[in-house]
Structures are given as C-alpha cells and as structure tokens.
Amino acid sequence: MKRILAILLSFVMSLGMGISAYALPEEETPIDIEFVDEYSYTDKISSDMSISNNTATCKSVVRGDTSLATKIVITQTLQKKNGNSWTNVTSWSKTFNTWYAMYSNSKSSLNSGTYRLKTVAKVYSGNNYETITVYSRTASC
Amino acid sequence: MECNDLFLRALEETYDDEFEDYMSSLEERYGCEHIFGTKHNKEMAKLIKRQRRPYFKLISSTGRRAACIIIAFIVMSASALSVKAIREAIFDFITNIFSDHNVVTTESETDIGYPTTIEEEYFISELPDGFEEMDKEKTDNSIDISYFRNDEYVFFTQYTKAAYEQTYDNERSEFNEYTDSDGEQYMVITNKSGITYIWDNGRYIFEITSNLDKEYTLKLCKSTKVKS
Numbered sequence: 001m002k003r004i005l006a007i008l009l010s011f012v013m014s015l016g017m018g019i020s021a022y023a024l025p026e027e028e029t030p031i032d033i034e035f036v037d038e039y040s041y042t043d044k045i046s047s048d049m050s051i052s053n054n055t056a057t058c059k060s061v062v063r064g065d066t067s068l069a070t071k072i073v074i075t076q077t078l079q080k081k082n083g084n085s086w087t088n089v090t091s092w093s094k095t096f097n098t099w100y101a102m103y104s105n106s107k108s109s110l111n112s113g114t115y116r117l118k119t120v121a122k123v124y125s126g127n128n129y130e131t132i133t134v135y136s137r138t139a140s141c
Numbered sequence: 142m143e144c145n146d147l148f149l150r151a152l153e154e155t156y157d158d159e160f161e162d163y164m165s166s167l168e169e170r171y172g173c174e175h176i177f178g179t180k181h182n183k184e185m186a187k188l189i190k191r192q193r194r195p196y197f198k199l200i201s202s203t204g205r206r207a208a209c210i211i212i213a214f215i216v217m218s219a220s221a222l223s224v225k226a227i228r229e230a231i232f233d234f235i236t237n238i239f240s241d242h243n244v245v246t247t248e249s250e251t252d253i254g255y256p257t258t259i260e261e262e263y264f265i266s267e268l269p270d271g272f273e274e275m276d277k278e279k280t281d282n283s284i285d286i287s288y289f290r291n292d293e294y295v296f297f298t299q300y301t302k303a304a305y306e307q308t309y310d311n312e313r314s315e316f317n318e319y320t321d322s323d324g325e326q327y328m329v330i331t332n333k334s335g336i337t338y339i340w341d342n343g344r345y346i347f348e349i350t351s352n353l354d355k356e357y358t359l360k361l362c363k364s365t366k367v368k369s
Contacts, residue, residue, distance in 0.1 A: 038241045039310035043334055044350075046307045048300075050258070050281035057280040063296070065313065066334040066352070100296075102285050104278040134308055 040130055041069045041123045049078070049117035049136040055108040056139070058092075060119040062101045062132075069099040071124035078107050081114040081138070089115070114140045231318045232326040233341045243311045245328065245339065247302050247346065255302040256344060259284060263299050263347065267364035269357075294335075295361065298348035305346040309337075321359065331355075338362045 044063045049056055060074050075093040079086040092105045101121075117136040122129045177185075191197060227238040230248075237244040258281040265288075272288040272295060279285070282304035288295040309316075314332040321327070330337040335352035338359060347365060351358040 039312060042310055043314065043332060044307060044309050044337075048280050048283050048304060050304075052281055059278050059280050059283065059285065061278070061285050061298075063334070063350070065310075065332075100287065102276045102278045102287065104280075132308075137304055137306060 038130065039132070041065050041125045041128075042121070042130065042132055045119070045121055045132055045134050047076075047117050047119035047134045047136040049115065049139055051110065051115060051139040051141045054110045054112075054141050055106055056110055056115055056117075056141075057104065057106045058117045058136075059102070059104045060117070060121070061103075062119075062121045062123065064099040064123050064125075066099050068125045069123050070097075070126060071129075072096045072098070072101040073122040073124075074101055074103045075120040076103065076105055077118040077120070079116050079118055080111075081116075086116070086118075110141050112141055114138050231316070231328045234328050234339065236316065236328075238311065241310065241312050243309050243316065244306065245309060246306045247341070252303045257301060257303060258282065259299065259301065259345070261344075262368045263345070263365045264368050265295065265297055265349070265361050265364055266366045267361060268295065269353075292352075294350075294352055295358075296348070296350040297365075298350075300346040300348075302341065302346055307339075307348070321363070323363075325363070327359075327362070 041064050042062065043065055044061070046059075046061045048059045048061075051057075056078055058076050058078060060076055062072050062074060064072060073093065073095045075091060077091045078089040080089050089110075090107050092103075094101075094103055096103075116138045118133065119135070120131065120133045122131050229236045229238060233247055235246050235248055237246070259279070262284060268288060269290070271290040272293070273290070274286060275289050276287040277284070283298065283300040286297045288297070309330055310332070314330050317329045317331070319327045319329050319338075325340055325342075328339040330339070335350055336355045336358050337348060337350040339346065339348045340362065341347075342365075347362070349358060349362050349365075351361065353361075
C-alpha cells in the first residue's frame with residue numbers, strides 16, 4: 001500500500017513539476033501586471049518597444065479615469081536578458097500632471113541580445129496613488 | 142454466494158487439517174508442544190475482534206481514502222499552477238481575465254500575412270472640425286495619437302498584430318462585442334471615461350477611444366484610411 005502510494009505521489013509530483021516548468025517562461029517576461037494596488041484610477045496601460053539598427057524605441061501609454069486621475073508618473077526601464085534574469089540598461093522618468101500620458105524614449109548602440117521595456121506607472125488621484133507595472137514583448141538585436 | 146461460502150468452508154477445513162498435521166509432526170519431531178506467546182495471542186485476538194466489527198471494511202480502506210484525498214489535493218494544486226487567468230476569445234482577440242484587469246492580445250498563430258512593422262500609417266478621415274493633434278508617439282510596432290477639442294478627446298492607436306497587447310481595467314469597465322452592418326467585428330470597452338472600439342482590419346489592430354457618443358465614435362472607426 002505504501003509503495004503504491006509512494007509511486008502515485010511521485011507520479012503526481014513529477015506531473016506538477018512539468019506544469020511548473022511550462023509556467024516559468026511566462027514569469028520571466030510577464031504579459032500581465034505586477035500590481036500593488038487595484039485598478040482604481042487606471043483605465044488602460046501599455047508598454048511597447050521595437051529595435052532597429054541597434055536602437056531601441058520605447059513607448060508607454062497610460063490613461064487614467066478622466067474624473068479620478070490627476071497625475072501620472074511614468075518610469076521606463078530598458079532591460080536586457082542575462083541568462084534567466086533581466087538587468088537594467090537604462091531608465092527614464094517623467095511626470096504628467098493630467099489623466100493620460102504618452103511617453104517615448106530611445107536608446108542607441110545596444111549590444112546584441114534580447115531586450116524588453118518595463119513600464120512602471122504611478123497613477124495619482126489627489127494624494128492617493130496606485131502603482132502598476134507592465135512589460136513589453138521582447139525584441140532582439 | 143452459496144458457492145463462495147462452500148469454498149471458504151472447504152478451504153478452512155483443509156487448512157485446519159493440514160495445520161493440525163503439521164503441528165503434530167513438529168511435536169513428534171521435537172518432542173514438545175508449541176505454545177504461542179501471550180502477546181501473540183492477544184494481538185491475534187485483537188485482530189480477529191477488529192475484523193468482526195461492522196465498520197471494519199470502512200476502517201481498512203482509510204489509508205486508501207486518505208491517499209485519494211492527498212492525490213486529489215496535489216493534482217488540484219498542480220493544476221492551479223498552470224492556470225494563470227481565464228482566457229476568453231472575442232473574435233480574433235484573446236482576453237486574459239484577472240481579478241482587476243484584462244490583458245487583451247491576439248492569437249499568435251494568426252499573425253501570418255500581417256506586417257511585422259508599421260508599413261503604412263492610417264488616419265481618421267472624418268475627425269470632426271476643431272479637434273487638434275496633441276500627442277503622437279510611435280515605435281516600429283505601433284502609433285498612438287491623441288486629439289482634443291476642449292474636453293472632448295479621441296485616442297487613435299494602430300498596432301502590428303504581433304505586438305498588440307493592452308491592459309484594461311475590468312472593474313469599472315464593461316467588455317462586449319459588436320458586429321457592424323459591414324460585418325466588421327469590434328471588441329467594445331465601455332466605462333465612465335468613454336468608449337473604446339478595437340478591431341482588426343486584416344493588416345493591423347486598431348483602437349479608437351473617445352468620449353464622443355458611441356455611434357459617432359463608431360463612425361470614426363469606419364472612416365480610418367491609409368495615408369497617401
């Protein structure tokens with residue numbers, strides 16, 4: 001009985017490990033959000049990056065609720081893949097005293113590799129704010 | 142049932158006889174009678190007593206039941222690891238639904254034939270008089286433009302299909318689908334701030350968000366054209 005139980009448990013655990021291994025790449029480049037607070041003031045957010053001629057063009061767009069959002073602080077971080085982790089290449093930040101924000105930057109002379117854009121938006125409603133993080137899809141050069 | 146009983150009785154008798162013979166042979170060989178220890182007899186009596194209880198079958202399968210529950214729990218936990226969000230398809234769009242936001246993207250297998258960069262730029266040909274372009278930001282994958290006329294606004298977005306991925310609040314917003322008289326299919330997001338139409342024209346993914354009324358906003362969508 002114990003043997004059967006042990007075999008069954010081993011099988012199920014092996015199965016679970018397989019599923020975890022499948023989920024790992026998504027965690028490396030999340031398509032979703034690492035959010036601290038809820039989407040109380042934010043209607044939409046996007047993070048886009050393209051690379052051509054070893055230059056990355058980065059764009060972040062944030063739209064808040066027109067009647068609630070009062071200020072948006074965007075921080076863009078260009079990240080390079082280093083094995084299984086990501087290292088920061090450069091960052092930019094800007095404050096928009098309105099309910100929407102479009103923010104672009106570029107970085108030239110990139111070394112060959114895989115990059116992504118991390119966009120962190122602090123969306124304010126008066127003195128309160130929520131922080132939302134989104135990632136672009138990856139691009140290589 | 143009767144056959145089974147007969148068989149068991151026969152088996153018992155055979156065993157008893159064989160056992161008696163075997164024990165007698167031992168006694169003859171070693172010249173002493175084998176006596177089981179008190180502890181052994183107590184254990185045996187206990188086992189027999191347990192076996193006679195009406196709920197013995199239930200108890201004897203406890204281990205297996207526990208194993209089943211543990212396995213079911215592990216399988217469910219393992220399954221939970223793989224499920225990140227509810228996925229819902231609206232026309233060509235995939236919506237990953239989280240607790241407070243939706244991530245709208247496209248099915249990656251359907252990118253074939255679509256440009257991988259913005260090769261031709263589109264514009265809203267019937268933008269009402271008085272609207273002025275306030276912001277325009279672009280990458281090789283996308284263009285975002287905002288137009289304002291006092292408090293009225295129109296946001297126009299053009300994306301390559303492969304790069305399209307947008308995150309929307311889903312607590313204050315309502316997601317629907319709409320097919321117009323020409324057969325064009327739209328994902329429609331409505332909230333307090335306005336209305337958003339998202340559609341795929343076979344080349345690119347477009348979005349128009351506005352606080353104009355929904356019919357007029359739809360008219361703007363239908364008026365998008367390639368810049369000459």
